[in-house]
Amino acid sequence: MNQKPTLKVLAEKLQLSTSTVSKALKDSAEISIETKVRVKELAKLMGYRPNTAAASLRNRETRTIAVVLPEIVNDFFGQVLMGIEEEASQHNYKIVICISNESYVKERDYVEMFSNGAVDGFIIAASMETQELNQYDHYNDILNSGLKLVMFDRVIDDLDCDKIIVDDAASGSRLVDFLKKKGDRSLCVASTISKLSVGQLREQGIKLKVDNCPDLKLEYVLEDDDQLFMQKMEKTLKANKTDAIIALDQRSGIMALNKTKELNIKVPEELQIICYSNSTMAKYSYPQLTVVDQHSKELGKKTFTRIFNLMKNKDEVQVTRIHTLKTTLLERGTTRK
Amino acid sequence: MNQKPTLKVLAEKLQLSTSTVSKALKDSAEISIETKVRVKELAKLMGYRPNTAAASLRNRETRTIAVVLPEIVNDFFGQVLMGIEEEASQHNYKIVICISNESYVKERDYVEMFSNGAVDGFIIAASMETQELNQYDHYNDILNSGLKLVMFDRVIDDLDCDKIIVDDAASGSRLVDFLKKKGDRSLCVASTISKLSVGQLREQGIKLKVDNCPDLKLEYVLEDDDQLFMQKMEKTLKANKTDAIIALDQRSGIMALNKTKELNIKVPEELQIICYSNSTMAKYSYPQLTVVDQHSKELGKKTFTRIFNLMKNKDEVQVTRIHTLKTTLLERGTTRK
DNA sequence: TTGAAAGCGCTAACAT
DNA sequence: ATGTTAGCGCTTTCAA
Secondary structure: OOOOOOHHHHHHHHOOOHHHHHHHHOOOOOOOHHHHHHHHHHHHHHOOOOOHHHHHHHHOOOOEEEEEEOOOOOHHHHHHHHHHHHHHHHOOOEEEEEEOOOOHHHHHHHHHHHOOOOOOEEEEOOOHHHHHHOOOHHHHHHHHOOOEEEEEOOOOOOOOOEEEEEOHHHHHHHHHHHHHHOOOOEEEEEEOOOOOHHHHHHHHHHHHHHHOOOOOEEEEEEOOOHHHHHHHHHHHHHOOOOOEEEEOOHHHHHHHHHHHHHOOOOOOOOOEEEEEOOOHHHHOOOOOOEEEEOOHHHHHHHHHHHHHHHHHOOOOOOOOOEEEEOOEEEOOOOOOO | OOOOOOHHHHHHHHOOOHHHHHHHHOOOOOOOHHHHHHHHHHHHHHOOOOOHHHHHHHHOOOOEEEEEEOOOOOHHHHHHHHHHHHHHHHOOOEEEEEEOOOOHHHHHHHHHHHOOOOOOEEEEOOOHHHHHHOOOHHHHHHHHOOOEEEEEOOOOOOOOOEEEEEOHHHHHHHHHHHHHHOOOOEEEEEEOOOOOHHHHHHHHHHHHHHHOOOOOEEEEEEOOOHHHHHHHHHHHHHOOOOOEEEEOOHHHHHHHHHHHHHOOOOOOOOOEEEEEOOOHHHHOOOOOOEEEEOOHHHHHHHHHHHHHHHHHOOOOOOOOOEEEEOOEEEOOOOOOO
């Protein structure tokens, strides 16, 4: 259990002052080349690592971001987190993780807990409860205390902060076009996330498009609960008019697919299914689900990059504060060629 | 953007010294009731939150744990993380997350990065590469520098540290018993994780049991790559002798199930499938996969509790350093009643 | 080119 | 019961 070397220790061994050592390690122009070399050699030899607490205290920055997620057992958020984490570690930032579990109170508590200078900023996707209650004073608190905030995916429209989202409404419209071209006329929107902003946007995009096409028809299976969802889906499919299902989330997509198996409906010949979110579940379903790829990891990277820039160019005026990523359709086994 | 109040600010407003204020907030017995009340009131009013960097520096503890995971888009690790995080936030600990991506180098870099006093300890599940290379000096470095280390699930046998695991070998044996009672004789072990300690243990447990039952037969489909796995599985199933598949991980389980659909094999009537890991994928497969539930969230909680105790009872001698959790079989649609 | 000194916010041993 | 003081490890201004 060898002692952690500090600047002081290095300085003593080298017969220098701590300030010289500090500057040398930072490649300050004030210091001679020889000294720098000497210092760095010993630092390396002794495995010197600066004490982050001391640096934070002194520099008033923690190089830490709190990431608040509604859930973590969820491929979308997992992939986003991967992107955030990858980018963060590249920039020598730490990520502390907070799981709100879709609860407003937990989310608020986390924000409060870390607003004391424990982190430099927050990356947040709002919990379901927060979106339902539309209660977001805690986000304002973040901004008011001078910390940075970037929201992604599940954002608050009325809040004036940086946001990274995907083209939910537009993608909905595109899906309708895609299915229409394949000859489908009777579409069904399936969702277990009608409470979420993203779910609503996707619905709106789809509806808008369908309303503009007199020959298209639209049904809905919107239901949170698995059991009820399956019942409604069964009723809809048994009516035998549906040509295609657009599932707004992975759960509804996989449940719809399972229901077609129960009812012996041939997919994609008799019915096409498209599903939001490029999840592992969709990849390993049988047949593989055609999905809307949100490029979640990229989304995570963009999100970190944004907050990073906010922290660096402190006073720069942001022109666009909402960044919209384009989704793409990944055609697989539940849609026809 | 109101200023963050410090002890000094509170002290000035109250005409007290910072040490009195500090003690009052900590409910020290030295301080009078009235003063405590006065201090706490103002602290609350002004929204005082102690500066964690300063406290860390002074107390030599960060109340932060680094959690190093091989991947995050994985229900098992996600559930474990949930457990860790839940327990941690209960004890006012922060969790910084590190994703090794199954890479030895990334894992080692993370450990080095946080071994400077940025965290009080590490919770680690070894990356695949680390297990293959059996290279774990970086774990020893953690221990040597006086930091705490608890491994879970993917552990290093030769390393003398605290470990939380599940009864992988024993559970394998139990599964064989279970299938045997159902009348199955020809079993097949499927796995995409033969490189991992957990995969090997499960294999061993199964083999041991089968070897002790002269009437049982055992085949293997061990293959990392999805394509190759599917090919081998097809060959095995077409031979038409297999009564049951024990899949050692969720991917092999779902792929096996998909192959039975391709080949029109009736599950569970003609073939039973049991699969390790209670994943979302297994829950939403059709039919629902019978799984070995590892109680992953509990595992995460236990893991945090262990490292927490290590940090608190600093000198207490640990009697058992390996904690084994019992798995349970969750009978669902791919096994017969 | 190097060093001395102050201070970030907090705690605790040691006065008073 | 309250206050004084020193110091955790680092950075940075100012002086030498």
